Amino acid sequence: MKVTPLNLQGAALLEPVVHGDNRGFFMESYNEDVLEKQGVKFSFIQDNQSLSAEPGVIRGLHYQLNPKAQTKLIRVLTGAIYDVIVDVRKSSPTFGKWVGVILSEHNHRQLLVPKGFAHGFCTLAPNTQVLYKVDEYYSPENDRGILWNDPALGIDWPTSKPILSDKDQHHPLLKDAELNFD
Numbered sequence: 643m644k645v646t647p648l649n650l651q652g653a654a655l656l657e658p659v660v661h662g663d664n665r666g667f668f669m670e671s672y673n674e675d676v677l678e679k680q681g682v683k684f685s686f687i688q689d690n691q692s693l694s695a696e697p698g699v700i701r702g703l704h705y706q707l708n709p710k711a712q713t714k715l716i717r718v719l720t721g722a723i724y725d726v727i728v729d730v731r732k733s734s735p736t737f738g739k740w741v742g743v744i745l746s747e748h749n750h751r752q753l754l755v756p757k758g759f760a761h762g763f764c765t766l767a768p769n770t771q772v773l774y775k776v777d778e779y780y781s782p783e784n785d786r787g788i789l790w791n792d793p794a795l796g797i798d799w800p801t802s803k804p805i806l807s808d809k810d811q812h813h814p815l816l817k818d819a820e821l822n823f824d
């Protein structure tokens with residue numbers, strides 16, 4: 643598993659070794675020891691999976707407040723996403739900065755999202771299934787969001803007219819969001 647740090651502290655791109663043969667491929671999608679030897683050590687306790695039927699679905703930008711802030715390890719089983727993380731740690735030198743990467747069933751890439759980051763993705767293909775590990779349980783009372791198209795963020799989403807949940811249409815702007823990571 644190749645671990646490439648991104649330019650937001652704690653975030654990284656993970657690329658597994660893919661063993662292809664005449665049948666298809668095999669890969670270790672997660673190996674705690676391999677990651678720990680590269681400084682990636684988390685106690686993931688919950689696996690999540692979502693299916694989005696259409697391209698142009700945006701889910702996010704979500705985060706959980708402390709003490710239930712989540713580290714997330716995101717990957718795509720089928721389809722493709724433009725995966726975005728935003729640093730929402732007020733004391734961070736990169737507060738409000740974001741990075742976007744394409745994760746797909748073909749590139750097998752994974753995105754490590756640290757606590758204190760808002761996370762969201764836009765699907766790029768039909769029937770996109772996203773799998774992700776988290777190191778804190780779901781906590782509805784600590785679940786928060788930031789508006790996907792907050793002009794202060796300027797995220798270059800692949801669509802300006804996404805399919806959104808009702809919840810995701812009504813998140814606050816970053817400047818008004820409840821944050822407690824510092």
Ligand SMILES: Cc1cn([C@H]2C[C@H](O)[C@@H](COP(=O)(O)OP(=O)(O)O[C@H]3O[C@H](C)C(=O)[C@H](O)[C@H]3O)O2)c(=O)[nH]c1=O
Binds near residue numbers: 701702763
């Ligand atoms: C996150 C979560 C949700 N749920 C229930 C709550 C709702 O009844 C239903 C859909 O939840 P939601 O609309 O928040 O799902 P997404 O919009 O896909 O949100 C997720 O996708 C974005 C990109 C994220 O980064 C978050 O991990 C997560 O918020 O699943 C659970 O039962 N457990 C959970 O861990």
